[in-house]
Amino acid sequence: MVDPLLAIEALTKRFGGVVASDAISLALMPGELHAVIGPNGAGKSTMIGQLTGEIGSDHGRIRFGGRDITKLPVYRRSWLGLARSFQITSLFSDFTALDNVALAVQAHSGHSFRFWRAARGEAALREPARTALDRVGLADRADTRVAALSHGECRQLEIAMALATRPRLLLLDEPMAGMGPEDSARLVATLRALKGSLTILLIEHDMDAVFALADRVSVLVFGRIIASGDPAEIRADAAVRQAYLGDGEGWEHG
Amino acid sequence: MKHLLECWRGSGLNPRRAVNAVVLAGLALMPVYAALTGDAFLMTLLTRVVILALAALSLNLIMGFGGMVSFGHAAYLGIGGYAVGILAKEGIGSGFVQWPVAIGASAVYALAVGALSLRTRGVYFIMITLAFAQMIYYVAIGLDRYGGDDGLTIYRRSQFGGFVDLDNKVLFYYLCLALLLAGIYLVWRLVNSRFGFVIRGARSNERRMRAIGFPTFRYKLVCFVIAGAMCGLAGALLANHTNFISPAMMHWTRSGDLMIMAVLGGMQAMFGPLIGAMTFLLLEEQLSRVTEYPNLVLGPLLLFVAIYVNGGIDGLLGGGRRG
Numbered sequence: 001m002v003d004p005l006l007a008i009e010a011l012t013k014r015f016g017g018v019v020a021s022d023a024i025s026l027a028l029m030p031g032e033l034h035a036v037i038g039p040n041g042a043g044k045s046t047m048i049g050q051l052t053g054e055i056g057s058d059h060g061r062i063r064f065g066g067r068d069i070t071k072l073p074v075y076r077r078s079w080l081g082l083a084r085s086f087q088i089t090s091l092f093s094d095f096t097a098l099d100n101v102a103l104a105v106q107a108h109s110g111h112s113f114r115f116w117r118a119a120r121g122e123a124a125l126r127e128p129a130r131t132a133l134d135r136v137g138l139a140d141r142a143d144t145r146v147a148a149l150s151h152g153e154c155r156q157l158e159i160a161m162a163l164a165t166r167p168r169l170l171l172l173d174e175p176m177a178g179m180g181p182e183d184s185a186r187l188v189a190t191l192r193a194l195k196g197s198l199t200i201l202l203i204e205h206d207m208d209a210v211f212a213l214a215d216r217v218s219v220l221v222f223g224r225i226i227a228s229g230d231p232a233e234i235r236a237d238a239a240v241r242q243a244y245l246g247d248g249e250g251w252e253h254g
Numbered sequence: 255m256k257h258l259l260e261c262w263r264g265s266g267l268n269p270r271r272a273v274n275a276v277v278l279a280g281l282a283l284m285p286v287y288a289a290l291t292g293d294a295f296l297m298t299l300l301t302r303v304v305i306l307a308l309a310a311l312s313l314n315l316i317m318g319f320g321g322m323v324s325f326g327h328a329a330y331l332g333i334g335g336y337a338v339g340i341l342a343k344e345g346i347g348s349g350f351v352q353w354p355v356a357i358g359a360s361a362v363y364a365l366a367v368g369a370l371s372l373r374t375r376g377v378y379f380i381m382i383t384l385a386f387a388q389m390i391y392y393v394a395i396g397l398d399r400y401g402g403d404d405g406l407t408i409y410r411r412s413q414f415g416g417f418v419d420l421d422n423k424v425l426f427y428y429l430c431l432a433l434l435l436a437g438i439y440l441v442w443r444l445v446n447s448r449f450g451f452v453i454r455g456a457r458s459n460e461r462r463m464r465a466i467g468f469p470t471f472r473y474k475l476v477c478f479v480i481a482g483a484m485c486g487l488a489g490a491l492l493a494n495h496t497n498f499i500s501p502a503m504m505h506w507t508r509s510g511d512l513m514i515m516a517v518l519g520g521m522q523a524m525f526g527p528l529i530g531a532m533t534f535l536l537l538e539e540q541l542s543r544v545t546e547y548p549n550l551v552l553g554p555l556l557l558f559v560a561i562y563v564n565g566g567i568d569g570l571l572g573g574g575r576r577g
Contacts, residue, residue: 052465054461054465073464073469074464074465075464075467075468075469075470078464078465078466078467079467083465083466084465086462086465090459090461090462090465091459091462092454092455092458092459092462093458093459094454094458095454095455095458099451102451103451103452103455103463103466104466104467106448106451106452107463107466107467107468108467112448112449112451112452112468112473113449113473113476114447114448114449115443115444115447115448115449115450116443116447117447117448118443118446118447119446119447119448119450119451120446122448125448161462161466162466164466165466165467
């Protein structure tokens, strides 16, 4: 049997009296797209924070590629191949789209104590960055400053930056947030093209996207995984329906 | 020179380039004018402008490009100055010793301050840098052997074994100007290098920088040390310029002046600190002739620039993008 790329064991985080993550266990097999859904306040963002290292964990372990990364700082996890996109677009607004992605490439091409040569002239940074932009369909916007990009383009750029770090695991934190149907469809196509070559953990409210893309779905409610299975099983699960899907509002908007 | 001209980038003439060119030409030719008119005071004033522009340039590197708002930058002027003054008093007059010590001591101080302060951000960072600078200020007051509160006269400028005679005011001025231009070129190379992109990225979005794999702290710390060293050199120049050091040169209001120069000229603009230092010091000089309280005018002016003019004087000039 293949070992999971990411194995989360009994991961717990308390904020005061609130248990934001309650003994979450989850395993992602290499190449799978695993979606985590759940109503607002279910603890999805806390879980992402724990996985990336921005939020410490009270209990439990995170194993990535067979290595315990529970205590590693954010940048070290990135070096190991764990990349993320942000729920709220988080880019370098005074740089161009290409600069943004090139910076992500640079983070993974040795140290940056290089003080003299112009970084914008380095093909070793610019070429892979262009490739990543191309993969998300932003090649023609390379030299546009982020401030001038549309919301949908920024969301695509988020993914391009994550891709440029050549990750083994991609954590996508609500990549469709605030997108119109057209942009969403474009992003679904982008993710579908990535599927298989990358392991992806997708946190998403857009159920059409989740059920169109996911190999497996886990449902997070009040910090707890209440169900895990393939999309058909999740649709049919009584507990899930009651806790989450039955709630018409949560279903559509979260 | 070819590289220095690249700081302009692109071609054609826009208001920014025109102003920069006029300022540089003016600075280059000023000694000729001063010699013709016998205006020794102008020479003294502009030497001060050039030296403090170097200090403001170093502050702009961390504040404008790195987002590290240091409110204790005058401490480096003091450390650089005291390095020269103390060594001179102890009979070590060689600039080949004095200046490296000034730069090295400033760098070590920056390393200590940065290692602590860069773990905090926002107001806490400002307060810690200020607290350290105040500490150094009071240490200088306590140095009885070196004049304490009254300061110390430097009877001999740094000796460079006949290579350069700093007592020659014109020569000293051109040396300061050359060092300033070298500094501007260095900063320009720096902020456009890989290192510079890390610093600017951390200013823009540090959280994202870490997420894509940058250990931002160490880069910011190195940048902080580079800026400190550069300002230490400015301090050594200043001590040679005034032939005098005193705790007053690192009073917290001096740090404020440097910040004003950087903001006024336009942060993230290569020539911003120079233009800011020149505007500030010339205005201060002119205003102090008509009023005892030049800050009554300078303060509101700074407020106006900070609130209404994005990018300082450089921002007013518009023109091509900077980078």
